[in-house]
Amino acid sequence: MLRLRGFEVGYLGARVPAPHLVAHLHRTGPDAVALSGSRATRLPTAHATITACQAAATPVIAGGAAFGPDGRYARLLGAEAWAPDARAAADRPAEPLPRPHSAHRLQGAHRLHGAQPLDDLPHLVDQEYTLVTRGSGRLVKTVPAGLAERIPAVRASTEPQRRHTAEDLAHIVESLATALYVGDGELFTGFLSWTAGIRTARGVPAASLGPALELLEAERRDFPRATGLLRTARTHLAEPAAGSERPA
Numbered sequence: 001m002l003r004l005r006g007f008e009v010g011y012l013g014a015r016v017p018a019p020h021l022v023a024h025l026h027r028t029g030p031d032a033v034a035l036s037g038s039r040a041t042r043l044p045t046a047h048a049t050i051t052a053c054q055a056a057a058t059p060v061i062a063g064g065a066a067f068g069p070d071g072r073y074a075r076l077l078g079a080e081a082w083a084p085d086a087r088a089a090a091d092r093p094a095e096p097l098p099r100p101h102s103a104h105r106l107q108g109a110h111r112l113h114g115a116q117p118l119d120d121l122p123h124l125v126d127q128e129y130t131l132v133t134r135g136s137g138r139l140v141k142t143v144p145a146g147l148a149e150r151i152p153a154v155r156a157s158t159e160p161q162r163r164h165t166a167e168d169l170a171h172i173v174e175s176l177a178t179a180l181y182v183g184d185g186e187l188f189t190g191f192l193s194w195t196a197g198i199r200t201a202r203g204v205p206a207a208s209l210g211p212a213l214e215l216l217e218a219e220r221r222d223f224p225r226a227t228g229l230l231r232t233a234r235t236h237l238a239e240p241a242a243g244s245e246r247p248a
Contacts, residue, residue, distance in 0.1 A: 001090035002034070015045070018052040025056035032059045032097050034089060035079070037066030040191070041174045044129075044181050047077040054078065054100035061097070063089050073182055076121070121183065128223045129180040136173045139219055143169055146215040153205050161204050168195055168204075169212065176216070176229060185229050189236045196237060210234055 071082030083089035
């Protein structure tokens with residue numbers, strides 16, 4: 001879409017290391033970086049990318065389902081612009097985008113040189129996101145054992161069903177961590193509603209999500225924000241239509 005409008009475009013692909021990205025931006029001096037994301041769980045990585053661009057004084061246009069249907073996460077993470085689709089994104093560079101503020105560039109420099117980052121998101125000072133992320137592997141191993149003790153159907157599940165349960169738990173913990181990162185519980189409850197529908201389609205009892213969240217809450221009882229999100233999610237899943245809708 002940008003090329004059709006006469007722009008010169010360099011496609012860098014996914015997951016470019018931040019130091020490589022900054023070096024490329026300094027070398028090429030682009031008008032903007034267009035950043036796309038489809039999975040909300042990649043938002044922490046997207047934030048690091050946006051910060052790296054700001055360190056190089058390069059504005060960012062964000063788009064894709066990861067940033068929310070209204071672009072709320074693009075604004076939260078500091079992108080200079082958001083677009084709902086490719087056409088709208090290609091229209092944005094017709095006028096120069098605002099350059100990042102110097103404070104963002106300073107923060108990005110701190111990140112890139114390994115110093116303690118000065119974070120844009122004040123709720124992250126409690127370290128819950130970091131600690132939940134670090135403990136995710138242990139949670140994914142301990143919770144299935146607890147489910148097997150509580151639910152006979154889990155004990156009798158097939159190997160593919162047990163594998164799907166472990167995968168679902170890994171995604172649930174990742175989604176919980178992302179909700180902590182952006183400070184938005186709706187991201188977590190929306191993901192769980194979608195997961196309940198997927199489990200039902202696979203023939204895996206969606207009812208096991210409630211006990212799984214209880215076990216996760218017990219494991220994360222020292223983290224007030226995480227336990228609050230898990231408690232709210234359990235209430236949401238208990239509602240009659242909770243598993244019947246897919247998140248945007």
